[in-house]
Amino acid sequence: MQIPVRHAVFSSPDYPFDPVSAPVKLDQNESSEDFPDDLKALVLKRVAAAEWNRYPDLHADTLCAAIAGFEQWSPSGVVVTTGSNVLISLLIQLSALGGRVVTVKSNFALYGLDAQLLGSRLSEVPLREDHSVDFDAVIAALEGASAHADEPAGVIYLPRPHAPTGSQCPLDALERLAQLSRGWLLVIDEAYVHFGEGSAAELARRHAHVVLLRTFSKAWGLAGARVGYALSSDAVARQLRKLVPPFAVSVMQSECIRVALENPGYMHERVQGIVRERDRITRALSDHTTWKVSPSSGNFLLIRTPDAQQAFDHLLTNGVLVRRQDRHFGLEGCIRVTVGTRAENDAFLRAAHAAPR
Numbered sequence: 001m002q003i004p005v006r007h008a009v010f011s012s013p014d015y016p017f018d019p020v021s022a023p024v025k026l027d028q029n030e031s032s033e034d035f036p037d038d039l040k041a042l043v044l045k046r047v048a049a050a051e052w053n054r055y056p057d058l059h060a061d062t063l064c065a066a067i068a069g070f071e072q073w074s075p076s077g078v079v080v081t082t083g084s085n086v087l088i089s090l091l092i093q094l095s096a097l098g099g100r101v102v103t104v105k106s107n108f109a110l111y112g113l114d115a116q117l118l119g120s121r122l123s124e125v126p127l128r129e130d131h132s133v134d135f136d137a138v139i140a141a142l143e144g145a146s147a148h149a150d151e152p153a154g155v156i157y158l159p160r161p162h163a164p165t166g167s168q169c170p171l172d173a174l175e176r177l178a179q180l181s182r183g184w185l186l187v188i189d190e191a192y193v194h195f196g197e198g199s200a201a202e203l204a205r206r207h208a209h210v211v212l213l214r215t216f217s218k219a220w221g222l223a224g225a226r227v228g229y230a231l232s233s234d235a236v237a238r239q240l241r242k243l244v245p246p247f248a249v250s251v252m253q254s255e256c257i258r259v260a261l262e263n264p265g266y267m268h269e270r271v272q273g274i275v276r277e278r279d280r281i282t283r284a285l286s287d288h289t290t291w292k293v294s295p296s297s298g299n300f301l302l303i304r305t306p307d308a309q310q311a312f313d314h315l316l317t318n319g320v321l322v323r324r325q326d327r328h329f330g331l332e333g334c335i336r337v338t339v340g341t342r343a344e345n346d347a348f349l350r351a352a353h354a355a356p357r
């Protein structure tokens with residue numbers, strides 16, 4: 001042993017991200033538009049009036065109440081953390097230490113990374129070729145899990161809309177999974193819910209073991225604020241809160257998010273614009289001779305190219321930064337592009353149409 005660190009941590013890879021700068025940044029599914037100036041000014045005013053010498057709420061209670069009001073959810077069923085990424089790890093600690101994490105592949109990298117760091121067994125069920133979820137295979141993967149009736153079997157992670165493909169699974173299939181997954185925590189990661197066709201909120205209201213993850217990093221244009229939350233049954237939230245460090249959400253974060261929630265109009269308007277632009281890019285690429293774009297319910301598009309490295313380099317040479325996805329299972333040749341402003345999307349489309357075949 002070189003340093004006293006658990007093997008599971010020592011042998012885990014770093015989070016796969018290389019910062020690259022480019023004039024047109026379409027690599028992280030952020031909002032291309034910043035939080036509106038007038039709302040920023042309001043946040044700064046409220047932050048200036050706050051008492052910085054005092055600890056904030058124990059569990060961001062004021063913010064939880066504001067989120068609950070916005071979502072029409074029980075305040076006792078809302079848990080806020082500094083980014084929903086944090087919740088991915090905490091939910092494994094809640095229900096899958098020594099147990100299992102079941103998800104699909106391709107998938108969002110953190111489900112597998114956190115499972116590995118925490119020593120949980122990971123099962124990844126391949127998506128079908130059209131990127132749809134094979135629910136029979138997911139249900140089959142749950143079998144033979146729970147050795148002890150008094151310990152949970154583990155956590156199931158499903159992003160909906162799916163990242164990084166943009167596909168969206170039907171709610172009736174999720175309902176069936178919810179019915180057949182007792183003993184498991186079923187977590188539906190709704191990071192991109194605003195850009196899709198409806199949330200699983202009704203499902204989560206009816207099943208105490210279903211948890212929704214939400215974030216302010218995408219549709220709300222607040223990736224820099226680092227705030228996300230879980231919506232769950234009161235019973236699950238009460239236990240999950242024990243794992244969140246006390247006083248974790250700062251006064252600055254809380255004021256910022258409350259201003260956003262009081263003024264959601266900008267977000268709804270931008271989402272409509274992003275969806276229109278997403279459909280415009282999809283149509284514009286439909287006649288591309290070698291690039292194939294997948295239908296998307298997110299603020300991004302997955303595109304299969306003959307060679308992801310070549311496509312990435314070509315776009316970057318033209319000032320456009322995208323994300324390679326070709327190391328994922330089943331996504332050979334794929335890149336992912338965030339839907340940006342109209343001008344950014346035009347720059348992307350010009351470069352795409354000039355790409356080497």
Ligand SMILES: *Cc1c(COP(=O)(O)O)cnc(C)c1O
Nearest residue numbers: 083084085108163191215217228
């Ligand atoms: C962006 C994203 C998140 C959000 O993470 P934050 O920590 O809240 O920024 C969560 N899940 C998926 C699948 C995402 O793409």
